[in-house]
Amino acid sequence: MLQIIIQGRGGQGAQTAGNLLAMAFFAEGRQVQSFASYGGARRGTPVSSFIRVDDRPIRVRCDIEQADAVLCFDATLLESRLLATARPDTLIVVNSSRTPEQFAEKLPGYRVMPVDGISIARRHGLGRIVNSALLGAFARAIEAPKLEVLARALTEEAPKLHDENIAACAEGYRWVEAQLQRMAA
DSSP states (O other), X not given: OEEEEEEEETTSSHHHHHHHHHHHHHHTTOXXXXXXXXXXXXXXXXXXXXXXXXXXXXXXXXXOSSEEEEEEXXXXXXXXXXXXXXXXXXXXXXXXXXXXXXXXXXXXXXXXXXXOHHHHHXXXXXXXXXXXXXXXXXXXXXXXXXXXXXXXXXHHHOSSOHXXXXXXXXXXXXXXXXXXXXXXX
């Protein structure tokens, strides 16, 4: 079973990203469980989305205590509470312009892949709305769901700017692909 935590701040699109990711996994024929925690339920306060994905029915109904992967919309949220859910093998994809080396220095022992989602979003006319860019990056980093399935979910569910969201998603995916190739070399 794949257990994912998406952490962001109210208004950043983390909840929407969690819903889109769950829809994409479901569209691939996987079993999905998705739920959220809204904290103070106002703009700027921490919000979390939790997703479980499996090929078999998911019977567990508790919070995710140990994530296989984390998508963090705001690097300031990489603190003890969120990091306590990460094991040494947990992949953490974070919205940041910092380098992987800077995160290795700041958070030794964690697998952190920074993605400059804001730059990607701005290049595609989305301003500071980073969820599509980060979804593409995250999907490539965890090797699921397929980009075309994620793009279809964006087309069906994004309220507007479909082409821009799909382009940002694809660029996030390609950006991580390039980073993985660079790391392998």
